[in-house]
Amino acid sequence: MPVEILKEKFTGKVQEVVLGATKEEGGTRAYTVKLGGSSTLPFLQFEGEIPNRPVIALEIWDIKPDWHECFVPCYGDVWEDPVAWAKKAEEYGADIIYLRLRGADPELENSKTADDCAKLVKAVLENTGAPLIVEGPGFPDKDNEVLQAVAEAAAGENIALGVAEKDNYRSIAAACMMAKHCIIARSPLDINILKQLNLMVTEMGVPIEKIINDPLTGGLGYGIEYAYSVMERARWGALIGDKMMSLPLICLAGPEAWRAKEANAPNEEAGPGWGDQKVRGVMWEAMTAAALLQAGGDLVLMRHPEAAKLVKKQLEDLMVPNTY
Amino acid sequence: MGLTGLEIFKQLPKTNCGECGVPTCLAFAMALASGKATLSQCPYVSDAAREALESATAPPMRLVKVGAGDNVLEIGDEQVIFRHDKTFFHPTGIFIELDDTLSADEIAAKVDEISGFVVERVGEQYVIDGVAVKNASGNADSFKKAVEAVADRTNKVLALLTEDPAAMEAAASAVADRKPLLYAATADNYEKMVEVAKKIGAPLAVRGNDLNSLAELVDKVVGLGYKELVLDSGERQTSKVLADLTQMRRLSIKKRFRTFGYPTIAFTTEEDAVGEALQAQVYVSKFASIVVMKNASEPALLTLLTWRRNIYTDPQKPIAVQPGVYAIGDVTPDSPVYITTNFSLTYYTVATEVEATRLPSYLIAFDTDGLSVMTAWAGGKFVGEEIGPWLKDSDINEKVSHKKLIIPGGVAAIKGKLEDLSGWEVIVGPREASGITSFAKLRLGA
Ligand code: B12
């Protein structure tokens, strides 16, 4: 007697969100990226469709970052020039470019203006083909000013702007609506706040197919399991038909992983069993991303091209059909 | 399928004697049905009833033990599909495989590499659980020799990989007292493999070619009276293994499908250490009870074992240390005093850095119900109003002759209130624990 395969009968699915716009669609991107759309749990094609494989965004900054020296061989020659850096990220196989406007931090000495940021975003768009995500400096007032200008400069390109939070979402949402961009809405590891925020953003008039959720995460070994479970619950919610839990999830794997001591410590300061930093750092990030993909991540933000490559390979293995 | 309370009740003595701890047989039946009682609590069930009820009230997935003595790996007995529904109980055992074609020196070196791998993290030790010896030579003598050599050199849990019952019998008998995992019974050899397993009382892995053939084979093995089993669908491709492991878990937990009510084993296929660790991560996340790998490579295993620890953490209660005042090094009344929370991760992260300053110090693990600094602060548990009054009365006042407290930089905002309520001077330390060494050098003359 054959085994009776147990398939969950889901009624909902993850909302599909399109990033980028090609020439035909009024933008200049070489291609668009579709996020979400799954009607099944991560990688379980035997009970539903996974129309779009999860994607990888590579992180770039508008100023030279304070990253570990192991990034010098991959980015050292370009990270003082964000446009060149963006092109390099494309060469490394980024599906999406994720630009963080850290230089607009109002506490910096030569803090970049909204105008500087808008110009930079335009230049990045002119010189690359990948869809773009832009994150503000993380100070509500400055975010509003900067993202407004960026939204206008990138009109028609269907980029994503972030990060909107519960106490600071209105003007970002307004900027996204005006220029028809997507919005990244972040909640601090809390499924109820996540739902609430989505509700508030949609009530303002942002179409649901323009929202991406950042459920927030900790890096491997630093609180990641909380994110893992929040994400599993959100994915389940989406599949049983809760619209406000159904948005594609972005995971900040790179930035969180590289906060860990284990990723950064030079070999002289490494604990027993840690091994060589070059592999250790890359693996800490790859493991963080791969784990979050198992929880239902639709987009992982990554930092090290080697880590991104490892994760891409694993995604290919996981997308091999497994229907019975 | 589980029985209802009424179905169980029919099998009980119906004397309502109360010795089981609840007043009536019916109440006991209800407790059994919901898994809140065990059959052995009633001294009066008949043998026939016991037989009928035991299988129906047994946990959905059997607990299987591999190994003996101080080194026993417990696997199985999981109760949920999602960790947020309760928790995962028995962390995936990680085994490293070695071939019996290796020379004696190579075997010794590989075993030492495996036993030597220890990571200290957050007050715990992460180690490799077992060594799997594979009969790659196809020769029974070489296999036995290799198994003995490994057993002599390490007390790790053993797994013996061969499909030749004669080779298995010789090797397994030589290390019978170690209760190794015997891998594997297949459609061709299962009768003899069951005999070997029974003889030495060791767990037996059962391997099919897919879920259907596995189910058929398990039923045959159970029919021979053996139930210390570990299941392998035979699949090796990552996404298909994920599907099979998911099915076995679901069918045992949600359908109480007895045939799959056992722990599972998976094998990696990626050659390089990093790819292999990522592949293993999928199986650790999704339901494998044992994963057999080839490389014992340091950074790759560090990340895999850290992930295993994360996913097997109880989601309902964070791992915490006992709140209180800890002395790090040979403290004196002049020693500096740091404060952090009693979240295990936070405490050990900070303690390691304080220790690295080489300046004997006190470290207070403030009771935040096991929350991290920033989380506890956001939740109102690591604030001046809470810490101040506690500090004022704490016995740290008798231990040091000064009143200076170093707080994490992330919560600089609590300084004022904390000073007011404690009478201590508050020094704002660095944001990250990694800044403590240079902070101590600069500010404390370490
Ligand atoms: C996991 C997590 C949780 C878990 C809790 C896990 C736990 N046991 O603590 C859960 C899901 C329960 C949670 C809940 C909440 N969280 Co939370 N959570 C996190 C997360 C992802 C990781 C925290 C962590 O484990 N960090 C690792 C530990 C080691 O860090 P740490 O304790 O701060 O210690 C570091 C430093 O502070 C320093 N340090 C520590 N002690 C000392 C001592 C001295 C002397 C010095 C010098 C340094 C020092 O060294 C350590 C390493 O560098 C962070 C975001 C992130 N990625 O960091 C958010 C975060 C901390 N949470 C946040 C929030 C807002 C909340 C909630 C209020 C959200 C809500 N639901 O409303 C609740 C509050 C909970 C409650 N009811 O009390 C915010 C805090 C924002 C802020 N700055 O105020 C954060 C930063 C996320 C964010 N950006 O919004 N959270």
Ligand code: SF4
């Ligand atoms: S001990 Fe057995 S016989 Fe007595 S009340 Fe309980 S179930 Fe009934």
